[in-house]
Amino acid sequence: MKPAKYIAPILIISILFCVVIPCFIDHYALADEKEQVIQITAKRFEYSPNNITVKKGVPVILEFISLDRLHGFSCPALGIRSDIFPDKKTRLRFIPDKVGAYPFHCDNFCGSGHEGMTGTITVKE
Amino acid sequence: MNIDRREFFKLTGIGSVIFVTAVGSLGNLANAASSEKDDFFFVQLSDTHWGFTGPAVNPDSAGTLKKAIAAVNGLKNQPDFIMFTGDLTQTTDDETERRKRLSEFREIVSQLKVKNVRFMPGEHDAGLDDGKAFKEFFGKTHYSFDYKEVHFIVLDNVSDPSSSIGEAQLQWLGADLKRLGKDARIVVFTHRPLFDLMPDWDWHTRDGAKAVELLMSYPNVTVFYGHIHQEHHYKTGHIAHHAAKGLMYPLPAPGSVPKKQPISWDAAMPYKGLGFRSINAEVKKITYVITEFSVKGERL
Numbered sequence: 326m327k328p329a330k331y332i333a334p335i336l337i338i339s340i341l342f343c344v345v346i347p348c349f350i351d352h353y354a355l356a357d358e359k360e361q362v363i364q365i366t367a368k369r370f371e372y373s374p375n376n377i378t379v380k381k382g383v384p385v386i387l388e389f390i391s392l393d394r395l396h397g398f399s400c401p402a403l404g405i406r407s408d409i410f411p412d413k414k415t416r417l418r419f420i421p422d423k424v425g426a427y428p429f430h431c432d433n434f435c436g437s438g439h440e441g442m443t444g445t446i447t448v449k450e
Numbered sequence: 451m452n453i454d455r456r457e458f459f460k461l462t463g464i465g466s467v468i469f470v471t472a473v474g475s476l477g478n479l480a481n482a483a484s485s486e487k488d489d490f491f492f493v494q495l496s497d498t499h500w501g502f503t504g505p506a507v508n509p510d511s512a513g514t515l516k517k518a519i520a521a522v523n524g525l526k527n528q529p530d531f532i533m534f535t536g537d538l539t540q541t542t543d544d545e546t547e548r549r550k551r552l553s554e555f556r557e558i559v560s561q562l563k564v565k566n567v568r569f570m571p572g573e574h575d576a577g578l579d580d581g582k583a584f585k586e587f588f589g590k591t592h593y594s595f596d597y598k599e600v601h602f603i604v605l606d607n608v609s610d611p612s613s614s615i616g617e618a619q620l621q622w623l624g625a626d627l628k629r630l631g632k633d634a635r636i637v638v639f640t641h642r643p644l645f646d647l648m649p650d651w652d653w654h655t656r657d658g659a660k661a662v663e664l665l666m667s668y669p670n671v672t673v674f675y676g677h678i679h680q681e682h683h684y685k686t687g688h689i690a691h692h693a694a695k696g697l698m699y700p701l702p703a704p705g706s707v708p709k710k711q712p713i714s715w716d717a718a719m720p721y722k723g724l725g726f727r728s729i730n731a732e733v734k735k736i737t738y739v740i741t742e743f744s745v746k747g748e749r750l
Binding site for chain 2: 399402433438440
């Protein structure tokens with residue numbers, strides 16, 4: 326038996342194990358991680374929930390509704406914002422691309438507690 | 451206060467004055483002499499928040515504005531005019547209370563000796579009713595006027611709760627500027643900063659860049675604003691932006707703490723962080739000299 330004739334099959338099998346199969350595994354793993362849909366209600370002067378945890382690289386849909394008046398949602402560090410209307414759902418889709426804790430706030434002036442209407446999005450690996 | 455030429459030079463030596471110059475420089479001071487008759491000065495007061503209560507941050511909330519008015523009246527030379535750059539009152543959902551506060555504020559500031567007093571709203575005055583109550587007491591929320599050789603523009607970036615100037619007002623600004631020559635001396639008053647000072651703290655104007663773009667082709671523009679309750683100086687290109695202290699409570703420096711909230715009252719240093727300023731406009735040199743004062747009128 327000449328060892329040289331086994332080199333090509335061994336190489337192919339190695340590539341399968343090392344590159345192709347992990348890609349499939351990765352693909353199916355990501356496919357399992359569906360969009361994260363998070364419902365957020367806003368009312369003067371709070372969000373519920375106001376601490377949100379999401380996973381890096383997995384699309385997020387924030388679904389807003391206001392229980393009283395026009396509010397806003399702005400997270401400058403992640404470059405996302407939306408108006409939040411009463412009696413009308415607003416959806417905001419984004420893909421978190423960096424790990425960390427990022428504050429968000431209401432950016433439509435809503436009264437005496439407006440400046441305290443804040444929250445945090447935490448992006449984890 | 452005396453903003454005559456000798457006093458002016460004296461002040462430069464103790465560092466209590468900020469020079470703001472569009473085309474001139476400190477070196478030009480030595481040559482300044484020919485145009486004093488055109489020079490003038492005005493006082494900027496901001497963020498008086500009449501109606502606010504919170505002993506932890508200002509146990510003299512009902513007295514601070516009155517002290518500041520007395521201090522302005524006590525200046526040795528009276529200003530040519532006085533400008534209030536918004537948040538005259540503390541916000542309230544109650545429309546009757548809002549008008550009561552605006553009325554009380556107007557009554558208090560009517561005690562100013564200088565009768566050329568101009569107003570603009572902050573979001574606390576105008577953000578909940580699109581400026582309706584403010585207009586009843588003080589008229590338009592955006593306007594322009596000329597004083598001597600300077601064109602003053604008052605921009606409203608608060609009546610829209612989204613902290614926007616809006617397309618209609620931007621068009622008005624563009625038309626107002628078109629009337630001017632490119633060498634015009636322009637001073638802009640706003641409540642919020644026109645630039646992104648600290649968007650996380652709502653210290654910005656959503657479409658402020660559009661206003662700055664309109665102003666950018668004029669080489670002699672300076673902006674005075676309020677909202678952030680502290681002295682702050684910044685430049686966008688050649689345009690200088692100067693924030694004034696407030697007269698109710700100070701706020702922390704941009705980004706210096708995780709969460710923005712009023713700085714607590716310091717019993718050892720009452721009224722610390724509060725005050726007003728005078729701006730000496732040296733028209734020919736296109737220089738503005740800012741002098742900061744405490745609530746009681748002591749030069750800082």
